[in-house]
Amino acid sequence: MSENQGIIAHEEKGFCMQLICQLLVSAGMVVWEIFTIMALVNNSDAEIKAICGGSNLWGALLATCIIVGLNLLVHNKPRSNDDPNKSGATASCLALGIFIWLCVELFNDCAISKLRNNNIHILGYIYFWIIIAIISLMFLVLICGGCIFCVAAVTEENGKSQRESQRQSESQSQSQSENMVLDKI
Numbered sequence: 001m002s003e004n005q006g007i008i009a010h011e012e013k014g015f016c017m018q019l020i021c022q023l024l025v026s027a028g029m030v031v032w033e034i035f036t037i038m039a040l041v042n043n044s045d046a047e048i049k050a051i052c053g054g055s056n057l058w059g060a061l062l063a064t065c066i067i068v069g070l071n072l073l074v075h076n077k078p079r080s081n082d083d084p085n086k087s088g089a090t091a092s093c094l095a096l097g098i099f100i101w102l103c104v105e106l107f108n109d110c111a112i113s114k115l116r117n118n119n120i121h122i123l124g125y126i127y128f129w130i131i132i133a134i135i136s137l138m139f140l141v142l143i144c145g146g147c148i149f150c151v152a153a154v155t156e157e158n159g160k161s162q163r164e165s166q167r168q169s170e171s172q173s174q175s176q177s178e179n180m181v182l183d184k185i
Contacts, residue, residue, distance in 0.1 A: 025134065029068055032127060036065045039119035048120060052110035060098070060105040061124050067095045068127075099131055 045058040071091050105111060106124045115121040 026072060028130065029072055032123070032130065033065060033069060033072075036061060036123045036127075039123050040065065043118065043120050048115065048118070051114050051118075052108075055105060055108070055111055055115070056101075057105040057111055057115065057120055057124065060102040061120055061127075063098045064102050064124070064127060067091065067098050071095055099128075103128060 040058065040062055043058065048055055048058045074091050102124055106121065106128060111121060
């Protein structure tokens with residue numbers, strides 16, 4: 001196998017892993033969306049406010065559900081490499097703001113003590129841990145990828161220096177053998 005075929009094989013493996021991860025995350029988020037919509041339909045904002053007067057948990061979960069749906073549509077559509085995804089960046093920034101709002105609503109004292117067994121709170125909590133897992137996985141991949149690139153660069157540099165020293169020793173031995181032949185003549 002040539003070096004180019006090896007590079008292509010690694011690129012194909014990377015693309016397949018990216019596709020599999022994207023499909024798994026997308027499928028999980030679609031399932032979460034379905035359960036969240038059902039919970040939002042079965043529990044009204046008035047019911048949540050009756051239990052916790054100042055809570056906006058229902059609205060925060062609704063906004064989260066909308067943003068997740070938009071992100072699924074924006075990030076999973078095919079686009080050309082030349083197309084900058086400005087709408088995806090905007091949706092991601094908006095999703096971060098909504099995530100922070102959801103966290104504030106999830107972890108206030110009233111919601112923790114009185115809404116712990118409510119489906120709205122449970123699904124918000126599930127979303128919180130999904131996002132934490134995705135962020136942790138991204139940092140892990142970033143750190144491991146950086147380490148792999150560093151090791152590959154050092155290995156390549158060592159290989160180059162070994163090949164260079166091998167060439168020098170071969171040229172020295174060749175010149176010595178030429179000198180020996182000339183001395184005999």
